[in-house]
Amino acid sequence: MTDPCFPECGVARFLTLLNGPWATLIVRELLHGPHRFNQLREALPGISPHTLTSRLRQFERHGIVTRTTYAEIPPRVEYALTPLGEGLREVLEAMGTWAMAVPDPESGVTA
Amino acid sequence: MTDPCFPECGVARFLTLLNGPWATLIVRELLHGPHRFNQLREALPGISPHTLTSRLRQFERHGIVTRTTYAEIPPRVEYALTPLGEGLREVLEAMGTWAMAVPDPESGVTA
DNA sequence: CTGGATCCCGCGGGATACTG
């Protein structure tokens, strides 16, 4: 039943790989399927190209995301999750499930 | 069937509540049961009292952790997860499960 | 024992401008 040592072993690594406020949000977007650079920018209101590139590069290094370049006249680059990255779906879903149980910060944290 | 809108709704909130490298690690520790201030310090090598207090206070405000003071001669304070905080167990487990599938960063990410 | 006060630092991130 959930060996006590089981979560801790990985939590730290998870935090290392998905550090920063944007990291997880980018993965969440990629969970919908491959995205082009500007597609991600549009899907992530407020993110700067600098940050987006930075996170994406880190994901590449860690084998979470793949970068595919299409040498066409209008340059096209697609970012997609690797199987490893896909595995994050369960984690994100757990986050989402939990958060939905969180009372609105403004609606009487009375509970 | 995991409604596509379901994860995104909460992921952002999760990230807001558990921001920073230490936040999640503190919760992970609290998942083992109530802890006193110094118990947490010992369980989290490298954390400074400043940071620990900071995170703990934030958790209190968000109703994730409760702070119980025992007005004894040797001051005693216990931090425990609220039911809401307990709900994070699934999330942490998901992180741990995923991370265990991550190949060691050193084992040839060369590609 | 618990933890507040200060000071300093690194890093994620924003803004803007510019290139292949």
Place this chain on the structure above:
DNA sequence: CAGTATCCCGCGGGATCCAG
């Protein structure tokens, strides 16, 4: 379109010292 380069900033966090 897909980035890259530079500069600046806020915040999480470490260190240290001190107080209830």
